[in-house]
Amino acid sequence: MDLNLKGLRVFVSGSSQGIGRGILEAFLNEGCLVVSNARNEEFLTESIHNLENCFSVIGDVSDPEQANEIVTKAVNLIGGIDILICNVGNGTSVEPGKESYKEWQRMFGVNFFSTTNLVEAATKELKKSKGVILCISSICGLEVIPGAPVTYSVAKAALNAYIRGISRPLAENGVRINGIAPGNILFPGSVWEKKMEDNSLLVKKMLKQNVPLNKMGTVDDVANLALWLSSPVSEFVTGAVFNSDGGQTRF
Numbered sequence: 001m002d003l004n005l006k007g008l009r010v011f012v013s014g015s016s017q018g019i020g021r022g023i024l025e026a027f028l029n030e031g032c033l034v035v036s037n038a039r040n041e042e043f044l045t046e047s048i049h050n051l052e053n054c055f056s057v058i059g060d061v062s063d064p065e066q067a068n069e070i071v072t073k074a075v076n077l078i079g080g081i082d083i084l085i086c087n088v089g090n091g092t093s094v095e096p097g098k099e100s101y102k103e104w105q106r107m108f109g110v111n112f113f114s115t116t117n118l119v120e121a122a123t124k125e126l127k128k129s130k131g132v133i134l135c136i137s138s139i140c141g142l143e144v145i146p147g148a149p150v151t152y153s154v155a156k157a158a159l160n161a162y163i164r165g166i167s168r169p170l171a172e173n174g175v176r177i178n179g180i181a182p183g184n185i186l187f188p189g190s191v192w193e194k195k196m197e198d199n200s201l202l203v204k205k206m207l208k209q210n211v212p213l214n215k216m217g218t219v220d221d222v223a224n225l226a227l228w229l230s231s232p233v234s235e236f237v238t239g240a241v242f243n244s245d246g247g248q249t250r251f
Helices: 018-029 041-047 064-078 101-129 150-171 191-210 219-230
Strands: 009-013 033-038 054-058 083-086 132-136 176-182 241-244
Touching: 009 018, 009 064, 009 101, 018 033, 018 083, 018 132, 018 219, 033 041, 033 064, 041 054, 054 064, 064 101, 083 101, 083 219, 101 132, 101 150, 132 150, 132 219, 150 176, 150 241, 176 219, 219 241
Parallel strands: 009 033, 009 083, 033 054, 083 132, 132 176, 176 241
Antiparallel strands: none
């Protein structure tokens, strides 16, 4: 199926590694112009080395002023934004029951405001292009996942609510917004890679008990869904959060 993405202008936050990197490569393979964003300049520059039609903008999108500057630079590089991918997030936090005000602030900055800042900064451009926003969330925001940090889960639940709520005013200007809630995604450097190295038998037991498809997901699983949701093929879809979790969630 031709997704009609060739030539579109894409911005991907948090795209120097992991899921963000996979999404970036997927759009490049579709013939898009892509701007990659991360906080570490050396790491980001190295990650896009030799990639054609790919540009980089350094900065922290959890800071609203930086988010505005980042979007402005991205627009200057590729002439506008047709697709905004909000991928910044981090699940590393304190154990359940050990939350603090400072940690709540930090986790909401990384997992919630990193998206709202970008959306607010890019809305003007997206209205011009009748563009698409895609947010990478987590199944932790959909139901209680045993052992998952409460701070992370609540921030992602807020993100899911934001996607649904903001979809209506955005739709009035022809802009769509959706989300993907990944489950256990295995890639180099991921938490699940470390868990597999530490105790693969325990991980396999968890998969058998909790994931009907009995396997880990891949970056490609998320990236392929991201392509579809960002393309004109899904033009009647907005305000939805799609699971990519092998059937793990039960709601």
